[in-house]
Amino acid sequence: MSAEAMRPAAKARKAHGERTRQSILEAAVHIASAEGLEGLTIGRLATETGMSKSGLFAHFGSKEDLQLATIEAARKIFIHEVIRPAFDAEVGLARLWKLCDIWLFYVRDGVFRGGCFFAAAAAEFDGRPGPVRDRIAEIMKEWLSTLRRAVVEAQNAGQLDRVVDPTQLTFEFNSLELGANWAFQLYGDKQAFARARDAILERLRRHATKSGSTALPAAKGKRSRAARAK
Amino acid sequence: MSAEAMRPAAKARKAHGERTRQSILEAAVHIASAEGLEGLTIGRLATETGMSKSGLFAHFGSKEDLQLATIEAARKIFIHEVIRPAFDAEVGLARLWKLCDIWLFYVRDGVFRGGCFFAAAAAEFDGRPGPVRDRIAEIMKEWLSTLRRAVVEAQNAGQLDRVVDPTQLTFEFNSLELGANWAFQLYGDKQAFARARDAILERLRRHATKSGSTALPAAKGKRSRAARAK
DNA sequence: GCTTAAAACGAACGTTCGTGCTATATTGGC
DNA sequence: GCCAATATAGCACGAACGTTCGTTTTAAGC
Numbered sequence: 001m002s003a004e005a006m007r008p009a010a011k012a013r014k015a016h017g018e019r020t021r022q023s024i025l026e027a028a029v030h031i032a033s034a035e036g037l038e039g040l041t042i043g044r045l046a047t048e049t050g051m052s053k054s055g056l057f058a059h060f061g062s063k064e065d066l067q068l069a070t071i072e073a074a075r076k077i078f079i080h081e082v083i084r085p086a087f088d089a090e091v092g093l094a095r096l097w098k099l100c101d102i103w104l105f106y107v108r109d110g111v112f113r114g115g116c117f118f119a120a121a122a123a124e125f126d127g128r129p130g131p132v133r134d135r136i137a138e139i140m141k142e143w144l145s146t147l148r149r150a151v152v153e154a155q156n157a158g159q160l161d162r163v164v165d166p167t168q169l170t171f172e173f174n175s176l177e178l179g180a181n182w183a184f185q186l187y188g189d190k191q192a193f194a195r196a197r198d199a200i201l202e203r204l205r206r207h208a209t210k211s212g213s214t215a216l217p218a219a220k221g222k223r224s225r226a227a228r229a230k
Numbered sequence: 231m232s233a234e235a236m237r238p239a240a241k242a243r244k245a246h247g248e249r250t251r252q253s254i255l256e257a258a259v260h261i262a263s264a265e266g267l268e269g270l271t272i273g274r275l276a277t278e279t280g281m282s283k284s285g286l287f288a289h290f291g292s293k294e295d296l297q298l299a300t301i302e303a304a305r306k307i308f309i310h311e312v313i314r315p316a317f318d319a320e321v322g323l324a325r326l327w328k329l330c331d332i333w334l335f336y337v338r339d340g341v342f343r344g345g346c347f348f349a350a351a352a353a354e355f356d357g358r359p360g361p362v363r364d365r366i367a368e369i370m371k372e373w374l375s376t377l378r379r380a381v382v383e384a385q386n387a388g389q390l391d392r393v394v395d396p397t398q399l400t401f402e403f404n405s406l407e408l409g410a411n412w413a414f415q416l417y418g419d420k421q422a423f424a425r426a427r428d429a430i431l432e433r434l435r436r437h438a439t440k441s442g443s444t445a446l447p448a449a450k451g452k453r454s455r456a457a458r459a460k
Numbered sequence: 461g462c463t464t465a466a467a468a469c470g471a472a473c474g475t476t477c478g479t480g481c482t483a484t485a486t487t488g489g490c
Numbered sequence: 491g492c493c494a495a496t497a498t499a500g501c502a503c504g505a506a507c508g509t510t511c512g513t514t515t516t517a518a519g520c
Contacts, residue, residue, distance in 0.1 A: 464518090466516085467516070467517095471510105475506100477504105481500105483498105485499085488495085488496095489494090
């Protein structure tokens, strides 16, 4: 009844506001990833979107709410760009590898202007307690859990040796990805992606079972590095 | 003559200013590592040191100069706390390992409030061109070079297999350290240090020659992880 | 103890920050 | 075409920012 009274019309009533809110957040995400969530200023965002400060501000009760909304928007993009495509791969080593591989492309292709949105946000807020920091930490835990689950599933599928500690492997992969992101942001070093990729693949190959190794990309010869350097 | 005219008295004349400048920078370094180089505000710093804004400001011509001076102060601390002690170890695998090991302690022991000063600064400024960003990049390159040199020296000493690519190994070690720093700052996860340590040691052991492996700490039994978890 | 330069201060500048309040467009439902 | 709700704009606020200025305190050299 009450739920039935919530006609689609009521939703359409809100459509316009929701749409501009969305376009604001789209701009916010890119500014924040490059200049930081604190550098994301209301005035700057208003200029960027061609709105007035107050008009824009009305969509969010406070700057903190804007930051939180921006984080959610970034999360959606991350899920769409990394998680979803990786889940097209079948469970096991293939999915685990694809998660890592796509993540590297997600940074390299500039899905966000400032590299990984959450790596930047985490570094900015790790010393400032509050809901923003908490939400960032939650989302990165989500990512780590997804990665770890993929490791365990690969083991359950008999494609990955059970002696490897899933938490340890997850830590190492995440670190290598953060390292590649760091090197690319600070030095524009694209080779860092290849290095992270090599390091991850080397670990996966070393612990892959015979049936598992077919799920990984074919190993290149020793000349691969020299060829790449050229 | 002119040089002789520069009597110690003339130096003593300037002593007081230099000393307060140093104490300002000491406070600045800790604030900046926790709140960022931009969050390091002149008013905040004045309050912290019990000085007036203008009196403090006179020591630096601009905020950017203050940031640069803060970076130099942090670099000196880093050299004193990490580089110098590691160079007590003899050239080769021992020094390489000590560089990595001490770095982890440097973060864990809170030499800076916000973890690794330069990791935080790099994340903050990697998207903002200018002298501050340039200097941070330079200093981190210094660190990478030091690490890489240690790898090469270990190879030259016949303690590390020559098939390993020094640049690749340096990238991996640096990534693992950044990963530990990240996990500790965001989650307070102290186990991350053990994980980074294990990962680094595992790689070193795998590529150490017979003569080299004596330079590494004795391997713990398999129960070590279970014991640590308890 | 007087002189003089360095060091620190207090007050104010112009901007920009986040955030309210009030009025004006814009829009969907009838 | 009118109504009511929603969406945007205009304006002003207090606070904090980096920075400048003229003055006062501090301390070293003779």
